[in-house]
Amino acid sequence: MAGEEGLKVVGFWVSPFVVRVKWALRMKGLEYEYIEEDIFNKTPLLSQLNPVHAKVPVLVHNGKPLAESLIILEYIDETWKHNPLLPADPYERARARFWAGFAEFKILNPSWEALWSKGKQQESAVNSAMEAIEKLEAELNGKQFFGGEKIGYLDLVVGWVAHNLPIFEEVASVKIFDSQKFPAIAEWKNRFLNHPIIKADLPDTEKAYAYFDKRSKELAASFYSAN
Incomplete structure:
Protein backbone atom coordinates (compact mmCIF):
# COMPACT_ATOMS: atom_id res chain seq x y z
CA MET A 1 0.00 0.00 0.00
CA ALA A 2 1.41 3.36 -0.99
CA GLY A 3 2.18 5.73 1.86
CA GLU A 4 0.80 9.17 2.63
CA GLU A 5 1.20 11.67 -0.22
CA GLY A 6 2.98 9.04 -2.30
CA LEU A 7 5.74 8.50 0.28
CA LYS A 8 8.16 5.68 -0.40
CA VAL A 9 11.47 4.69 1.17
CA VAL A 10 13.97 2.61 -0.76
CA GLY A 11 16.36 1.00 1.69
CA PHE A 12 18.41 -1.91 2.94
CA TRP A 13 17.18 -3.55 6.14
CA VAL A 14 20.31 -3.17 8.28
CA SER A 15 21.55 0.22 7.08
CA PRO A 16 21.68 2.79 9.92
CA PHE A 17 21.15 5.49 7.31
CA VAL A 18 17.89 3.89 6.24
CA VAL A 19 16.74 3.20 9.79
CA ARG A 20 17.10 6.86 10.81
CA VAL A 21 14.82 7.86 7.93
CA LYS A 22 12.22 5.32 9.07
CA TRP A 23 12.46 6.72 12.59
CA ALA A 24 11.93 10.27 11.34
CA LEU A 25 8.82 9.28 9.42
CA ARG A 26 7.44 7.48 12.44
CA MET A 27 8.15 10.51 14.63
CA LYS A 28 5.97 12.50 12.23
CA GLY A 29 3.28 9.82 12.20
CA LEU A 30 3.62 9.41 8.43
CA GLU A 31 2.76 6.24 6.55
CA TYR A 32 4.97 5.15 3.67
CA GLU A 33 5.68 2.28 1.36
CA TYR A 34 8.97 0.54 2.05
CA ILE A 35 10.92 -0.98 -0.84
CA GLU A 36 13.80 -3.28 0.13
CA GLU A 37 16.83 -3.03 -2.14
CA ASP A 38 19.62 -5.60 -2.26
CA ILE A 39 22.64 -3.27 -2.27
CA PHE A 40 24.86 -6.12 -3.48
CA ASN A 41 22.59 -6.87 -6.42
CA LYS A 42 21.13 -3.47 -7.22
CA THR A 43 18.05 -3.16 -9.37
CA PRO A 44 17.65 -0.54 -12.12
CA LEU A 45 15.23 1.28 -9.81
CA LEU A 46 18.04 2.40 -7.48
CA SER A 47 20.14 3.77 -10.32
CA GLN A 48 17.07 5.53 -11.65
CA LEU A 49 16.20 7.16 -8.33
CA ASN A 50 19.77 7.90 -7.23
CA PRO A 51 21.83 8.07 -10.43
CA VAL A 52 24.77 9.88 -8.80
CA HIS A 53 25.60 7.37 -6.05
CA ALA A 54 23.10 4.50 -6.51
CA LYS A 55 22.92 4.14 -2.72
CA VAL A 56 20.20 3.88 -0.11
CA PRO A 57 18.24 5.44 1.41
CA VAL A 58 16.11 7.20 -1.15
CA LEU A 59 12.94 9.00 -0.13
CA VAL A 60 10.35 9.37 -2.87
CA HIS A 61 7.68 12.00 -2.27
CA ASN A 62 5.03 12.45 -4.96
CA GLY A 63 7.34 10.87 -7.50
CA LYS A 64 10.33 13.06 -6.62
CA PRO A 65 13.37 11.18 -5.27
CA LEU A 66 15.75 12.53 -2.64
CA ALA A 67 18.99 10.88 -1.48
CA GLU A 68 21.37 11.18 1.50
CA SER A 69 19.90 10.48 4.92
CA LEU A 70 20.80 13.77 6.62
CA ILE A 71 19.25 15.74 3.77
CA ILE A 72 16.19 13.49 3.88
CA LEU A 73 15.74 14.12 7.61
CA GLU A 74 15.78 17.87 7.07
CA TYR A 75 13.37 17.58 4.15
CA ILE A 76 10.95 15.56 6.26
CA ASP A 77 11.14 18.12 9.04
CA GLU A 78 10.64 21.09 6.72
CA THR A 79 7.79 19.46 4.79
CA TRP A 80 5.79 18.23 7.77
CA LYS A 81 6.04 20.86 10.49
CA HIS A 82 4.34 18.93 13.32
CA ASN A 83 6.49 17.11 15.87
CA PRO A 84 9.61 19.08 14.87
CA LEU A 85 12.94 17.26 14.82
CA LEU A 86 15.26 20.27 14.61
CA PRO A 87 15.22 23.08 17.19
CA ALA A 88 13.25 26.23 16.36
CA ASP A 89 16.15 28.52 17.26
Whole structure:
Protein backbone atom coordinates (compact mmCIF):
# COMPACT_ATOMS: atom_id res chain seq x y z
CA MET A 1 0.00 0.00 0.00
CA ALA A 2 1.41 3.36 -0.99
CA GLY A 3 2.18 5.73 1.86
CA GLU A 4 0.80 9.17 2.63
CA GLU A 5 1.20 11.67 -0.22
CA GLY A 6 2.98 9.04 -2.30
CA LEU A 7 5.74 8.50 0.28
CA LYS A 8 8.16 5.68 -0.40
CA VAL A 9 11.47 4.69 1.17
CA VAL A 10 13.97 2.61 -0.76
CA GLY A 11 16.36 1.00 1.69
CA PHE A 12 18.41 -1.91 2.94
CA TRP A 13 17.18 -3.55 6.14
CA VAL A 14 20.31 -3.17 8.28
CA SER A 15 21.55 0.22 7.08
CA PRO A 16 21.68 2.79 9.92
CA PHE A 17 21.15 5.49 7.31
CA VAL A 18 17.89 3.89 6.24
CA VAL A 19 16.74 3.20 9.79
CA ARG A 20 17.10 6.86 10.81
CA VAL A 21 14.82 7.86 7.93
CA LYS A 22 12.22 5.32 9.07
CA TRP A 23 12.46 6.72 12.59
CA ALA A 24 11.93 10.27 11.34
CA LEU A 25 8.82 9.28 9.42
CA ARG A 26 7.44 7.48 12.44
CA MET A 27 8.15 10.51 14.63
CA LYS A 28 5.97 12.50 12.23
CA GLY A 29 3.28 9.82 12.20
CA LEU A 30 3.62 9.41 8.43
CA GLU A 31 2.76 6.24 6.55
CA TYR A 32 4.97 5.15 3.67
CA GLU A 33 5.68 2.28 1.36
CA TYR A 34 8.97 0.54 2.05
CA ILE A 35 10.92 -0.98 -0.84
CA GLU A 36 13.80 -3.28 0.13
CA GLU A 37 16.83 -3.03 -2.14
CA ASP A 38 19.62 -5.60 -2.26
CA ILE A 39 22.64 -3.27 -2.27
CA PHE A 40 24.86 -6.12 -3.48
CA ASN A 41 22.59 -6.87 -6.42
CA LYS A 42 21.13 -3.47 -7.22
CA THR A 43 18.05 -3.16 -9.37
CA PRO A 44 17.65 -0.54 -12.12
CA LEU A 45 15.23 1.28 -9.81
CA LEU A 46 18.04 2.40 -7.48
CA SER A 47 20.14 3.77 -10.32
CA GLN A 48 17.07 5.53 -11.65
CA LEU A 49 16.20 7.16 -8.33
CA ASN A 50 19.77 7.90 -7.23
CA PRO A 51 21.83 8.07 -10.43
CA VAL A 52 24.77 9.88 -8.80
CA HIS A 53 25.60 7.37 -6.05
CA ALA A 54 23.10 4.50 -6.51
CA LYS A 55 22.92 4.14 -2.72
CA VAL A 56 20.20 3.88 -0.11
CA PRO A 57 18.24 5.44 1.41
CA VAL A 58 16.11 7.20 -1.15
CA LEU A 59 12.94 9.00 -0.13
CA VAL A 60 10.35 9.37 -2.87
CA HIS A 61 7.68 12.00 -2.27
CA ASN A 62 5.03 12.45 -4.96
CA GLY A 63 7.34 10.87 -7.50
CA LYS A 64 10.33 13.06 -6.62
CA PRO A 65 13.37 11.18 -5.27
CA LEU A 66 15.75 12.53 -2.64
CA ALA A 67 18.99 10.88 -1.48
CA GLU A 68 21.37 11.18 1.50
CA SER A 69 19.90 10.48 4.92
CA LEU A 70 20.80 13.77 6.62
CA ILE A 71 19.25 15.74 3.77
CA ILE A 72 16.19 13.49 3.88
CA LEU A 73 15.74 14.12 7.61
CA GLU A 74 15.78 17.87 7.07
CA TYR A 75 13.37 17.58 4.15
CA ILE A 76 10.95 15.56 6.26
CA ASP A 77 11.14 18.12 9.04
CA GLU A 78 10.64 21.09 6.72
CA THR A 79 7.79 19.46 4.79
CA TRP A 80 5.79 18.23 7.77
CA LYS A 81 6.04 20.86 10.49
CA HIS A 82 4.34 18.93 13.32
CA ASN A 83 6.49 17.11 15.87
CA PRO A 84 9.61 19.08 14.87
CA LEU A 85 12.94 17.26 14.82
CA LEU A 86 15.26 20.27 14.61
CA PRO A 87 15.22 23.08 17.19
CA ALA A 88 13.25 26.23 16.36
CA ASP A 89 16.15 28.52 17.26
CA PRO A 90 18.50 29.06 14.25
CA TYR A 91 21.63 28.83 16.40
CA GLU A 92 20.52 25.57 18.00
CA ARG A 93 19.55 24.19 14.58
CA ALA A 94 23.03 25.00 13.30
CA ARG A 95 24.58 23.30 16.33
CA ALA A 96 22.50 20.16 15.72
CA ARG A 97 23.71 20.06 12.11
CA PHE A 98 27.30 20.55 13.24
CA TRP A 99 27.15 17.67 15.70
CA ALA A 100 25.43 15.47 13.13
CA GLY A 101 28.31 15.99 10.70
CA PHE A 102 30.81 15.49 13.52
CA ALA A 103 29.22 12.19 14.50
CA GLU A 104 29.20 10.93 10.91
CA PHE A 105 32.84 11.67 10.19
CA LYS A 106 34.44 11.37 13.63
CA ILE A 107 32.49 8.51 15.19
CA LEU A 108 30.73 6.47 12.51
CA ASN A 109 33.59 6.37 10.01
CA PRO A 110 36.31 5.21 12.44
CA SER A 111 33.89 2.79 14.13
CA TRP A 112 33.19 1.23 10.73
CA GLU A 113 36.93 1.04 10.06
CA ALA A 114 37.46 -0.64 13.43
CA LEU A 115 34.89 -3.26 12.44
CA TRP A 116 37.03 -4.75 9.69
CA SER A 117 40.60 -3.49 10.15
CA LYS A 118 43.47 -5.10 12.04
CA GLY A 119 46.46 -4.24 14.18
CA LYS A 120 47.58 -0.64 14.47
CA GLN A 121 45.01 0.51 11.93
CA GLN A 122 42.22 -0.87 14.07
CA GLU A 123 43.75 0.53 17.26
CA SER A 124 43.96 3.98 15.70
CA ALA A 125 40.34 3.79 14.53
CA VAL A 126 39.15 2.75 18.00
CA ASN A 127 41.05 5.60 19.66
CA SER A 128 39.67 8.13 17.18
CA ALA A 129 36.08 7.01 17.78
CA MET A 130 36.53 7.09 21.56
CA GLU A 131 37.95 10.61 21.49
CA ALA A 132 34.99 11.78 19.43
CA ILE A 133 32.46 10.08 21.71
CA GLU A 134 34.01 11.95 24.62
CA LYS A 135 33.16 15.23 22.90
CA LEU A 136 29.62 14.03 22.17
CA GLU A 137 29.23 13.10 25.84
CA ALA A 138 29.91 16.71 26.79
CA GLU A 139 27.33 17.92 24.26
CA LEU A 140 24.60 15.80 25.86
CA ASN A 141 25.25 17.82 29.03
CA GLY A 142 22.66 16.27 31.36
CA LYS A 143 19.78 16.37 28.87
CA GLN A 144 17.37 13.46 28.46
CA PHE A 145 18.00 13.44 24.72
CA PHE A 146 20.21 15.43 22.38
CA GLY A 147 16.97 17.07 21.31
CA GLY A 148 16.21 18.09 24.91
CA GLU A 149 13.25 16.44 26.61
CA LYS A 150 12.27 14.48 23.50
CA ILE A 151 13.98 12.69 20.64
CA GLY A 152 15.13 15.05 17.89
CA TYR A 153 17.23 15.22 14.75
CA LEU A 154 20.59 14.56 16.39
CA ASP A 155 19.23 11.62 18.36
CA LEU A 156 18.12 9.99 15.12
CA VAL A 157 21.47 10.66 13.49
CA VAL A 158 23.49 9.10 16.32
CA GLY A 159 20.92 6.39 17.06
CA TRP A 160 23.22 3.81 15.48
CA VAL A 161 25.53 4.27 18.50
CA ALA A 162 22.85 2.70 20.67
CA HIS A 163 22.11 -0.27 18.40
CA ASN A 164 24.91 -0.85 15.89
CA LEU A 165 28.00 0.10 17.85
CA PRO A 166 27.68 -2.78 20.36
CA ILE A 167 27.38 -5.15 17.39
CA PHE A 168 30.49 -3.64 15.77
CA GLU A 169 32.39 -4.08 19.04
CA GLU A 170 31.35 -7.71 19.42
CA VAL A 171 32.17 -8.59 15.83
CA ALA A 172 35.57 -6.89 15.94
CA SER A 173 36.39 -7.83 19.56
CA VAL A 174 37.14 -4.20 20.43
CA LYS A 175 35.89 -1.77 23.06
CA ILE A 176 34.89 1.67 21.81
CA PHE A 177 32.08 2.64 24.16
CA ASP A 178 32.73 2.58 27.91
CA SER A 179 29.57 3.17 29.94
CA GLN A 180 31.66 4.18 32.96
CA LYS A 181 33.53 6.79 30.95
CA PHE A 182 30.44 8.01 29.11
CA PRO A 183 27.60 7.74 31.65
CA ALA A 184 25.36 10.37 30.02
CA ILE A 185 25.37 8.57 26.68
CA ALA A 186 24.92 5.22 28.45
CA GLU A 187 21.71 6.51 30.04
CA TRP A 188 20.64 8.09 26.77
CA LYS A 189 21.11 4.74 24.98
CA ASN A 190 18.67 3.04 27.32
CA ARG A 191 16.07 5.78 26.98
CA PHE A 192 16.47 5.86 23.21
CA LEU A 193 16.26 2.12 22.61
CA ASN A 194 13.20 1.78 24.86
CA HIS A 195 11.23 4.47 23.07
CA PRO A 196 8.27 2.77 21.28
CA ILE A 197 8.95 4.49 17.95
CA ILE A 198 12.62 3.53 18.00
CA LYS A 199 11.95 -0.07 19.03
CA ALA A 200 9.50 -0.49 16.17
CA ASP A 201 12.20 -0.17 13.51
CA LEU A 202 15.28 -1.72 15.13
CA PRO A 203 16.87 -4.40 12.92
CA ASP A 204 16.99 -7.86 14.48
CA THR A 205 20.20 -7.97 16.55
CA GLU A 206 21.16 -11.56 15.74
CA LYS A 207 20.62 -11.07 12.02
CA ALA A 208 22.54 -7.78 12.15
CA TYR A 209 25.44 -9.48 13.93
CA ALA A 210 25.57 -12.21 11.29
CA TYR A 211 25.49 -9.62 8.51
CA PHE A 212 28.23 -7.41 9.96
CA ASP A 213 30.38 -10.42 10.86
CA LYS A 214 30.27 -11.59 7.26
CA ARG A 215 30.74 -8.07 5.91
CA SER A 216 33.76 -7.38 8.12
CA LYS A 217 35.50 -10.52 6.88
CA GLU A 218 34.79 -9.59 3.26
CA LEU A 219 36.12 -6.05 3.70
CA ALA A 220 39.22 -7.22 5.54
CA ALA A 221 40.00 -9.82 2.89
CA SER A 222 39.53 -7.29 0.11
CA PHE A 223 41.58 -4.55 1.77
CA TYR A 224 44.51 -6.56 3.06
CA SER A 225 44.85 -8.69 -0.07
CA ALA A 226 45.22 -5.49 -2.09
CA ASN A 227 47.79 -3.91 0.26
